[in-house]
Amino acid sequence: MSLEPSESSEALDRLKKTPSTADAAKSANPPTNNSVPANAHDTETSAETDSASDTADVSAANGSSEPRTAVASDEEKLTIRDRFNAWLDSFRGPTQDDIERAIANTPDRLRARWQKLQDERREAREAEERARQLALEVEEAKRALESQWERETEKMAELERQQAAEARRRQQERETEALLQAAREVESDDVPAPENRPMMQREGEYLSDEELLELARVKLPEWQRLERLVNKARFIEAQTPPPPPGEEAVTEGAEDEVILPFRKPVTDDPDPKQLDGFRRIVLSASWVLFVLVGLFALGWMGPWPSVLDAQDGLYTGATSLMSMAAWHVVAWPLLWLLMLVYMLYQWSPSQYSAVRNRTTAWYVLNAMLLASGTLLLVHFQDWGLEVLTSAGAFVLLARAIRNLNEYTERTVRERYLVDLPIGVFTGWMLIFTMTTIFTTMASWNVSDLLFIPEIVWAVAAMLVLLVILSQLTLTGRGRISIAAGFAFGAAAIIGSRLFGENESIFLTVVTVLGLFIVFAATENRRYQIASAEKSVMDHLVYLDDIEDPS
Numbered sequence: 297m298s299l300e301p302s303e304s305s306e307a308l309d310r311l312k313k314t315p316s317t318a319d320a321a322k323s324a325n326p327p328t329n330n331s332v333p334a335n336a337h338d339t340e341t342s343a344e345t346d347s348a349s350d351t352a353d354v355s356a357a358n359g360s361s362e363p364r365t366a367v368a369s370d371e372e373k374l375t376i377r378d379r380f381n382a383w384l385d386s387f388r389g390p391t392q393d394d395i396e397r398a399i400a401n402t403p404d405r406l407r408a409r410w411q412k413l414q415d416e417r418r419e420a421r422e423a424e425e426r427a428r429q430l431a432l433e434v435e436e437a438k439r440a441l442e443s444q445w446e447r448e449t450e451k452m453a454e455l456e457r458q459q460a461a462e463a464r465r466r467q468q469e470r471e472t473e474a475l476l477q478a479a480r481e482v483e484s485d486d487v488p489a490p491e492n493r494p495m496m497q498r499e500g501e502y503l504s505d506e507e508l509l510e511l512a513r514v515k516l517p518e519w520q521r522l523e524r525l526v527n528k529a530r531f532i533e534a535q536t537p538p539p540p541p542g543e544e545a546v547t548e549g550a551e552d553e554v555i556l557p558f559r560k561p562v563t564d565d566p567d568p569k570q571l572d573g574f575r576r577i578v579l580s581a582s583w584v585l586f587v588l589v590g591l592f593a594l595g596w597m598g599p600w601p602s603v604l605d606a607q608d609g610l611y612t613g614a615t616s617l618m619s620m621a622a623w624h625v626v627a628w629p630l631l632w633l634l635m636l637v638y639m640l641y642q643w644s645p646s647q648y649s650a651v652r653n654r655t656t657a658w659y660v661l662n663a664m665l666l667a668s669g670t671l672l673l674v675h676f677q678d679w680g681l682e683v684l685t686s687a688g689a690f691v692l693l694a695r696a697i698r699n700l701n702e703y704t705e706r707t708v709r710e711r712y713l714v715d716l717p718i719g720v721f722t723g724w725m726l727i728f729t730m731t732t733i734f735t736t737m738a739s740w741n742v743s744d745l746l747f748i749p750e751i752v753w754a755v756a757a758m759l760v761l762l763v764i765l766s767q768l769t770l771t772g773r774g775r776i777s778i779a780a781g782f783a784f785g786a787a788a789i790i791g792s793r794l795f796g797e798n799e800s801i802f803l804t805v806v807t808v809l810g811l812f813i814v815f816a817a818t819e820n821r822r823y824q825i826a827s828a829e830k831s832v833m834d835h836l837v838y839l840d841d842i843e844d845p846s
Contacts, residue, residue, distance in 0.1 A: 341608035471496050474508040478516050488519045561706040568649040580659035583639045586668050590628045592669035606675045617754040618734035620788035634717035641713040652703045659696040663689040680736030686729040693722040701771045718775045723781025762810035774822035
């Protein structure tokens, strides 16, 4: 950094020197009108000096002192400014040596600061380690103290047990002595062993020898009689031969309980509410809409063509490997009749506020509306939206089946008029949903999705459907109605694969074998439950009896 004086300090020095220089020049060379300045600066200075002199002379002639005051004021102003500049110049910055020294010392400062930071971190870690070690020591001391306390407690408890046992032994000896004395009075020595008789002295009570003798005289005859009976029973049991192994097994088997895989029916209906009547009205309206939409969709009413002719025959038997034969439309009138039976039974007095209806009717009526929407979407759009409505209807019906399992049917009439229609509807919507999916894929020309042949997708889909079907049918007493509804749609697919244009023997074999396994497993469940109910009605235990014994 330069140490040269600033311009303000140089100006201050010049101003300090200017008055004396100007006065000396004025006395040595008085101004004249004929003199010519050597340069422009001298000319300007001379002109200013002459003007000031003339002003001073005029003022003197007039007897005035204003020019002197003006000069003094100018000098005062210049002096304040120069002092201010000099004050500013007094704040000197660092010199070149200071800067170089600071730069040279920078590594040492950084090293010292880094070392200080490392020391602080090390001290913090050491403090944390000491705190952790102290906490471990405190915890170990606490555990040692607890262990010592437990040992002392166990030792005291053992000592108390020993003292109690010793006191009981001594009391039994006193009672035995009293009983022997009472027995000698009646010329007998038959006294029950201490382990075969109760204590005569109750806990917290102390009886003297005389009191024990009086009590022994009272208790001894009864205890002797019981002792003789017990000995006689033991003798008879020892002389009786054991029963044959087969007979014992039959007896044990008859006493076993049979646990049914469903809950006990709820026989008590809750109090009727206004919503129960509203539910039955909405269910009836949904069934009417379900039938009307079906009549229009099948071409039996109105100007619309049949569902088989809609979208250029997209839902005929040759569109995809999951397409059904043309006669599959018969399923819809059958569903109308079954749901009519279900709807009419809801109006019976016994079903007005039944818990089963409260938990299933809303799912069923919404499933009917979604099924109607499926038939309408087949007519009026070709984007495949019917997949969503059909899948939604199946999900709602599966939920209804789950609620039917939670609340078992109370009578055989309920089993046929409630469980049967809902089961057939559920099985049909399961298989029809897969038909809509494959039909939509065919309409989008993506049957061979991910370059995998359609037959692979069809077989995989059929296996998934059979697994879902088995999980639904193997509930309750065995819901064969769900398998029946599924089998109707599967039969339409099998017929189309055997006698239609899009044939597939492999898919047919897989479907037939899967249906046979599902029907066999479901019927076996029904047979096992029926046999258990008929053979051991007195030993039946429902599933909720085990979960809640109270």
